[in-house]
Amino acid sequence: MNRHWLLVVLSGAVEVLWVTGLKHSTHIWEWLLTALAIAISFYLIINASKHLPVGTVYAVFTGLGTAGTVLTEMIVFGEPFSWLKTLLILVLLAGVIGLKLITGQEAADTKKGADA
Amino acid sequence: MAWAAVVLAGICEVIGVIAIKGVTQKKGWTAYAMLFASFAGSFALLSYAMNTLAMGTAYAVWTGIGTVGSTLTGMFLFGEPKEWRRLLFISMILGSAVGLKLIS
Numbered sequence: 001m002n003r004h005w006l007l008v009v010l011s012g013a014v015e016v017l018w019v020t021g022l023k024h025s026t027h028i029w030e031w032l033l034t035a036l037a038i039a040i041s042f043y044l045i046i047n048a049s050k051h052l053p054v055g056t057v058y059a060v061f062t063g064l065g066t067a068g069t070v071l072t073e074m075i076v077f078g079e080p081f082s083w084l085k086t087l088l089i090l091v092l093l094a095g096v097i098g099l100k101l102i103t104g105q106e107a108a109d110t111k112k113g114a115d116a
Numbered sequence: 117m118a119w120a121a122v123v124l125a126g127i128c129e130v131i132g133v134i135a136i137k138g139v140t141q142k143k144g145w146t147a148y149a150m151l152f153a154s155f156a157g158s159f160a161l162l163s164y165a166m167n168t169l170a171m172g173t174a175y176a177v178w179t180g181i182g183t184v185g186s187t188l189t190g191m192f193l194f195g196e197p198k199e200w201r202r203l204l205f206i207s208m209i210l211g212s213a214v215g216l217k218l219i220s
Contacts (some may be wrong), residue, residue, distance in 0.1 A: 042136075050140045053197065055190025056206070058133050059183050063209035066179065070216050084219060088212040095208030096199070102201050 005100055011044035011046060012064025019069045024077075036109040060096050067092050121165040122174050127183025128158035132213060133186035176217035183210045 014037050041061075049057045050072030067089045073079040132154035138147030158178075165174050187206050190196035 030161040042155075046136055046139050049136050053190050054133055054137045054140075054194065055196050056202070058136075059206045059209050062179055062183055064214050066213040066216050070220055073220070077220075082219070085216060088215045088219075089207040092209050092212035092216075095205040095212065098205035098208070099202065102199070102205070 004048050005103075007044045007048040008052065008057055008060050009060050009064065011041045011048065012068060014041040014044065015061065015065035016068035016072055019065060020072055020076075052103060056099055060099060063092050063096060118165045118168040118174075121161045122169065123181065124162035125158045125165065126178050126185065127179070128154045128161065129182035130185035130189055132158060133182070134189060137190075139184050142216060164204070172217050172220050174190050176214045180210065183213070 017042035018034050018041065021030060021037060025031045025034050045057055045061050070079075070085055070089065073087070074081055135147050135151035135154055135201060141147075162174060162178050163200055183206070187203075191198050
């Protein structure tokens with residue numbers, strides 16, 4: 001995995017933190033951590049968007065955030081396990097992996113085109 | 117009124133994505149101001165809408181407008197790839213995210 005994709009995946013993980021924070025924060029320091037997480041996730045997607053298509057970055061960012069939040073609710077906050085949710089998360093991840101694979105290829109094609 | 121707020125929140129999100137692109141192109145503090153204002157507006161409108169609408173439904177529509185809008189904006193404004201596999205994979209992410217939010 002290259003560095004830019006790592007940034008997108010990280011931004012999705014940090015998004016899970018602040019979405020959870022928005023829902024469950026009670027103390028002032030929890031709200032501050034939530035605000036910090038929002039800032040970090042945007043910092044990460046801005047940097048990733050310097051090298052990857054912004055439409056792709058945003059789709060992966062919100063998608064991973066959603067999948068991660070649903071998983072967190074099931075694993076940490078005791079939401080009941082659901083096969084349908086698990087299936088949807090797998091389809092979502094397949095979409096992310098697919099995008100990752102073809103985005104590398106597009107960049108390589110463009111580079112080849114530029115070199116030719 | 118609540119639905120209008122969700123749609124407006126989605127539009128703010130797309131403006132926010134345009135601002136992200138602006139920031140990466142070194143458009144200076146105006147792009148950062150636009151980024152902050154649009155996402156702040158988007159979240160404010162969404163939470164206003166959630167006072168009356170079901171949370172999962174509001175979230176699903178908001179995500180849908182944001183993802184579709186930013187993909188189209190990327191393609192038509194910034195010349196990002198229009199390749200069918202890219203659209204298929206983004207649709208898979210979109211469909212699953214909307215589904216997850218509707219059933220959560």
